[in-house]
Amino acid sequence: MNKKVLIMVMMLAVLPLTATGASVYKWTDENGVTHFGDREPSGKTSEQVSIRTGKSSGGQPAKSAQEQLKELESRDADAAERRDMSAADEARAKQRNANCETARNNLNLLASNNRIRIEEDGEQRYLSQEEIQEQREKFQSIADDNCGPSVADQSER
Numbered sequence: 001m002n003k004k005v006l007i008m009v010m011m012l013a014v015l016p017l018t019a020t021g022a023s024v025y026k027w028t029d030e031n032g033v034t035h036f037g038d039r040e041p042s043g044k045t046s047e048q049v050s051i052r053t054g055k056s057s058g059g060q061p062a063k064s065a066q067e068q069l070k071e072l073e074s075r076d077a078d079a080a081e082r083r084d085m086s087a088a089d090e091a092r093a094k095q096r097n098a099n100c101e102t103a104r105n106n107l108n109l110l111a112s113n114n115r116i117r118i119e120e121d122g123e124q125r126y127l128s129q130e131e132i133q134e135q136r137e138k139f140q141s142i143a144d145d146n147c148g149p150s151v152a153d154q155s156e157r
Helices: 002-020 065-111 129-147 151-156
Strands: 024-028 034-037 047-049 117-120 123-126
Touching (some): 065 129
């Protein structure tokens, strides 16, 4: 009994292989009806038709469900990382704009030739001309760093 079952299983395993190697023929009868068959008709002209099987012809084996899932998760993680990076870039750009605006406002204030009063250790005092010049240079440096195109923008060009 086991021998018969084994032979039947072997035949069923080989059957799909023989079906894929079979030829399909196409012909038209005298009434104009198109027929398809696995045997070439006698007495009629026919053409051999290539058929598609359910297998991919790319030469690459089909990916398993686990591989497809891992690939999908990887793509999703990459997309999330890009979104996070763009959010971080956006936050950096907002911070740069705020720094630029503050530096420009401070430069305008220093350029007004007014006396500048500051509070140190709970006491108020006026800045000297040298201190005002130092502050101008400091805020000009901040403006130069933050008001032009960012370093990332320059490196992309």
